Amino acid sequence: MLPQNEIIHGGCIEILKNFPNDSFDLIFADPPYNLQLPENRKLLRENGTEVIPVNDEWDKFESYEEYDNFQENLRN
Numbered sequence: 001m002l003p004q005n006e007i008i009h010g011g012c013i014e015i016l017k018n019f020p021n022d023s024f025d026l027i028f029a030d031p032p033y034n035l036q037l038p039e040n041r042k043l044l045r046e047n048g049t050e051v052i053p054v055n056d057e058w059d060k061f062e063s064y065e066e067y068d069n070f071q072e073n074l075r076n
Helices: 010-015 064-074
Strands: none
Touching: 010 064
């Protein structure tokens, strides 16, 4: 049985590999959203508001494939 009410600090992908499948009922995460944009490029939402790009290290991926793999690992 897993301990209750325990906070574990670390990278979620690596930490989750240490737990058996079906260990959790819910995980609430704020994952990277891959919001890097080329300089001088704007991205607009459907309502016309501008998406603010993120250029921090935690949100950078080498390729779309790497980002897709990251997202898939969150689901498994």
